[in-house]
Amino acid sequence: xxxxxxxxxxxxxxxxxxxxxxxxxxxxxxxxxxxxxxxxxxxxxxxxxxxxxxxxxxxxxxxxxxxxxxxxxxxxxxxxxxxxxxxxxxxxxxxxxxxxxxxxxxxxxxxxxxxxxxxxxxxxxxxxxxxxxxxxxxxxxxxxxxxxxxxxxxxxxxxxxxxxxxxxxxxxxxxxxxxxxxxxxxxxxxxx
Amino acid sequence: xxxxxxxxxxxxxxxxxxxxxxxxxxxxxxxxxxxxxxxxxxxxxxxxxxxxxxxxxxxxxxxxxxxxxxxxxxxxxxxxxxxxxxxxxxxxxxxxxxxxxxxxxxxxxxxxxxxxxxxxxxxxxxxxxxxxxxxxxxxxxxxxxxxxxxxxxxxxxxxxxxxxxxxxxxxxxxxxxx
Ligand code: HEM
Ligand code: HEM
Numbered sequence: 081x082x083x084x085x086x087x088x089x090x091x092x093x094x095x096x097x098x099x100x101x102x103x104x105x106x107x108x109x110x111x112x113x114x115x116x117x118x119x120x121x122x123x124x125x126x127x128x129x130x131x132x133x134x135x136x137x138x139x140x141x142x143x144x145x146x147x148x149x150x151x152x153x154x155x156x157x158x159x160x161x162x163x164x165x166x167x168x169x170x171x172x173x174x175x176x177x178x179x180x181x182x183x184x185x186x187x188x189x190x191x192x193x194x195x196x197x198x199x200x201x202x203x204x205x206x207x208x209x210x211x212x213x214x215x216x217x218x219x220x221x222x223x224x225x226x227x228x229x230x231x232x233x234x235x236x237x238x239x240x241x242x243x244x245x246x247x248x249x250x251x252x253x254x255x256x257x258x259x260x261x262x263x264x265x266x267x268x269x270x271x272x
Numbered sequence: 273x274x275x276x277x278x279x280x281x282x283x284x285x286x287x288x289x290x291x292x293x294x295x296x297x298x299x300x301x302x303x304x305x306x307x308x309x310x311x312x313x314x315x316x317x318x319x320x321x322x323x324x325x326x327x328x329x330x331x332x333x334x335x336x337x338x339x340x341x342x343x344x345x346x347x348x349x350x351x352x353x354x355x356x357x358x359x360x361x362x363x364x365x366x367x368x369x370x371x372x373x374x375x376x377x378x379x380x381x382x383x384x385x386x387x388x389x390x391x392x393x394x395x396x397x398x399x400x401x402x403x404x405x406x407x408x409x410x411x412x413x414x415x416x417x418x419x420x421x422x423x424x425x426x427x428x429x430x431x432x433x434x435x436x437x438x439x440x441x442x443x444x445x446x447x448x449x450x
Contacts, residue, residue: 119317120389124382124399158382165308248310 102222102263105132109260112150116157116233117250125162129154134261138216138223141187141195148182148259152203170240177204182212197227203236212257222262230254276343277443285333286444289326289367293422296322297415320378320385324393327371334364346438352428359425366418373411380404 113126129151136144153174157166167174184199190213197212214227232251233239239249278286296319303315345353378385379395381404386392397403432440442448 118313118383119386121317121384121386121392161308242310245310248313 100263101135101137102261103135104222104262105134106222106260106262107131109258111256111258113256115254115256117252119248120250123158125155125157127151127154128156132259132261134259136223136225136261138218141214141216141225142189144184144187144197146182146184146197146199150180152178152180170243171238173204180204182210201231204238206236208235214257222260225259225261226257228254228256277439277448278343279336279340280446281336282333282340282342283444283446285329285336289329289333292322292326292329293418296326297418300415316383317389320374321388323371323374324385324387327368327375330364330367330371333367337364343443346432346440346443348432348436348438355424356428359421359428362417362421363425366414366421370411370414370418373407373414377404377407377411380407 107130110130110132111126112130113124115122115124117123127150131149131151133147134144136146152172153167155163155166155172157163166172172180180201180203182197182199182201184197186198188196188198188211190196194213194215197214199210199212200207201210210229210231212227212229214225217224217226230252233249233253234244234246234251238253243249277283299315299319299322303312303319306312306315345356348356375385375393376397379397380400382399384392384395429441429444432438433442439448
């Protein structure tokens with residue numbers, strides 16, 4: 081009798097540990113990159129600074145929550161000329177709108193180990209509902225949330241004036257994210 | 273000595289390439305100074321397409337030249353013959369070195385070259401800012417060399433035509449008859 085309840089208690093503790101929520105966003109490991117098309121040619125870029133507030137159980141991502149803040153002036157658009165240009169008024173206008181934010185409202189299970197974070201993306205004063213598909217990969221000490229989505233830059237007025245011409249810079253920009261999150265005590269999160 | 277003229281193919285390629293270079297060169301100088309704009313992105317692409325076209329034409333021309341020797345030179349002092357030959361050789365070298373440096377520069381800067389927007393050229397070097405800046409300087413220096421050599425080349429051709437009044441220039445044209 082005693083032994084049995086001990087075993088049950090033990091199992092409960094184990095599940096609780098396995099279901100532990102991860103809350104520590106790792107800025108060193110995480111990456112936000114993007115690919116734009118200029119004159120039909122793919123050009124890589126990335127954001128060097130961003131911050132996320134995340135609570136997520138890698139075993140049950142659908143209960144997770146995320147708020148992501150991207151420091152737009154930290155952009156690497158491929159060349160220093162391009163960096164200066166895209167910080168300017170016609171593009172991100174970073175002096176007035178320093179940050180882009182994504183706030184999730186819901187995470188949907190797509191199936192096959194894939195999920196979709198639904199929420200509001202705000203860039204340059206424009207807020208739109210977006211869906212960011214992602215997959216989860218646990219590893220020692222935390223979990224990766226990897227995904228990508230295509231944004232239409234003109235919906236956010238990114239690239240105004242002469243730059244609105246999509247034959248030189250395409251409207252579609254592919255954004256990729258690899259977010260690593262750890263938790264303080266997750267001895268069992270690595271199992272799986 | 274009764275030197276013949278260049279083959280029609282050699283003549284056609286010579287003038288076609290001269291035309292392409294007289295377009296690519298000023299375009300390069302002009303676009304380099306433009307502030308970043310859609311126009312600049314377009315001109316950069318056009319310049320790269322033109323430059324790769326020149327590279328292909330140079331390959332065709334060299335292949336033709338190897339299989340079809342140039343006619344013996346018009347009679348002239350030894351130093352002039354050596355100078356003319358030297359310049360021709362260096363011009364051939366630059367016809368390859370300049371577009372190749374441009375191609376590598378583009379790769380190093382992370383802007384792939386896609387010929388006429390359809391044929392992607394492989395990036396032979398990875399993205400690397402220092403290498404990109406170095407290749408940009410190389411591309412510029414080689415172009416400066418081209419400017420000097422073509423200047424001497426044209427001056428020589430005109431001197432033969434108007435001062436010596438020999439057949440040098442004429443045998444590089446279709447109208448040459450003996
Ligand atoms: C024979 C062929 C070519 C000629 C005569 C040529 C000539 C030039 C000249 C005169 C410049 C301006 C340099 C300056 O003012 O600083 C230039 C710049 C440039 N060329 Fe070329 N070029 C050729 C081929 C190419 C090719 C094949 C590519 C790339 C695929 C290329 C890419 C560039 C780029 C990117 C610049 C701008 C560099 C900068 O401003 O940062 N060029 N070229
Ligand atoms: C970017 C411009 C040019 C380049 C790169 C260029 C290059 C060359 C090269 C490599 C040759 C040697 C051909 C061979 O032996 O296979 C040649 C021959 C010649 N070029 Fe040019 N050329 C240019 C422009 C001109 C111009 C503008 C003129 C006339 C004013 C000219 C006149 C000649 C003549 C007359 C020859 C024949 C020389 C002979 O009799 O051996 N070229 N050129």
